[in-house]
Amino acid sequence: MIKKLYVNNFRSLVNFELSPGPLSLIMGPNGSGKSAVFDLLDSLRRFVADGERLDSAFSIDDKSQLPSLPNSEEMHLELELATDEGVYFYSLTIEYSELEKKQRVQKESLEFNGKPLFKSTLGEAQLYRDDHSEGPNFPMDWNQSGVGFLMARKDNQRLTRFKERIQRIWVVRLNPFNMxxxxxxESTRPTKDMSNLVDWYRYLVQSRFEAVQESTDDLQDRISGFRSLSAVEKGEARVFRAIFEGKQSFLFSKLSEGQRALIALYTLIYGVAEEAGATLCIDEPENFLALPEIQPWLDGLYDLVEDQRLQAMLISHHPRMVNFLAAGHGVWLERNNQSGPTRVKIIGPAESDAPIKVDELISRGWIGTNA
Structure with missing residues (x-):
């Protein structure tokens, strides 16, 4: 589980720290930095786990340009990750050159329970074995993650498991129009907008059929007459249709946006829950859904979190989600006049014990760092 995320100089996130729990609801006005948090996690995953190059994963445009603060030439992030084995601590410092429009890895390190697994400074890397004794020293590409670059070996299994855990960070902004x-x-993971849902669904059917069955069982209760998704071969491709009672079938794209969104959301939570220690980040999951459809899905997600099958972070302003989750899991992000750095407020007893609901406190402007 992600225990702490710290970043300095990523968009509006300046000296920013977030300590998410098993379930977190992130709220705040437009432009407050909510999506920046998710984008940062996705960039980190692509850089470390996918081996994406620095100039692709962390654009130079992501460096903070806030007019109210001194312009720094570095971006620094830290991630604390708790597992059943122990605690990983990852650190990355990126150096930017505004003049050359380039960036490079200045420092990168990984520790396990406070002891080193990897360190690099300006292209000189030092690997440590699982017993923390020194391994090989070697030069590193300044545009690449050393942690991501290293191949699995018998004596660096902890580093490999860290990369596998980072790969289990899922960031989603659902768009049923693109599905x-x-x-x-087959695809082993969905794209951010889940446009490749049917590719991922094919993979789940073959590799994690229990997840498909769990999501189908719930969908049968949530979409009237729905029975299953079925694929029909068409040359080298497969075309997906939704099967309903009476053997009626419809192309997946002919379903309503809400139905496609529901199928994606239920498939997502059960598919991700099959990956041990996954963190699922969903930006406004309630989009395209009717009011009665949100609570059952939220109940299902809550149960998976309670069973420790996944960690979840949601961005939402929906009253149902706010009133259900904010009191125990709410985080409020805000910026001064939309031009300063993002600041964090934890929704606490003052808001939870108020005589009116949390969504009403928000609508009246009574929650916020400037309130």
Whole structure:
């Protein structure tokens, strides 16, 4: 589980620290930095776990340009990750050159229970074995993660498990308009907008059928007459149709946006829950859903979190979510006049014990760092 995220100089996140719990509801006005938090986690995953190069994962445009603060040439982030084995601590410092429009890894390190697994400074890397004794020293590409670059070996299994855990960070901004009917190959994970849902669904059917069955069982209760998703071969591709009572079937794209969103959301929570220690970040999951559809899905997500099958972070302003989650899991983000750095307020007893609901406190402007 992600225990702490710290970043300095990523967009509006300046000297910013977030300590998410098993379930976190992130709230705040537009432009307060909510999406920046999710984008940071996604960039970190792509850089470390996918091996994406620095100039692709962390654009130079992501460096903070806030007019109210001194302009720094560095971006620094830290991630504390708790597992059943122990606690990982990852640190990355990126150096920017505004003049050359380039960036490079200045420092990168990984520790386990306070002892080193990897360190690099300006291209000189030192690997440590699982017993923390020194391993090989070697030069590193300044545009690449050393942690991500290193291949699995018998004596660095902890570093490998850290990368596997980072790969289990899922950031989603659902867009049912982009979801296709046709799949030409399996995909081990959905894209951020879940446009490749049917590709991922094919993979789940083959590799994690229990997740497909769990999501189908719930969907049968939530979409009237729904029975299953079925794929029909069409040349080298497979075309997905939704099967309803009476053997009626419809192309997946012919379902309503809300139905496609529901299928994606239920598939998502059960598919991700099959990956031990996953962190699921969903930006406004209630989009496209009717009011009665939100609570059952939220109940299902809550149960998975309670069973320790996943960690979840949600961005939402929906009254149902706010009133259900904010009192125990709410985090409020805000910026001064939309031009200063993002600041964090934890929703605490003052808001939870108020005589009116939390969504009403928000609508009246009574929650916020400037309130």
């Amino acid at each position: 296709a009917d046709e799949s030409r190959q």
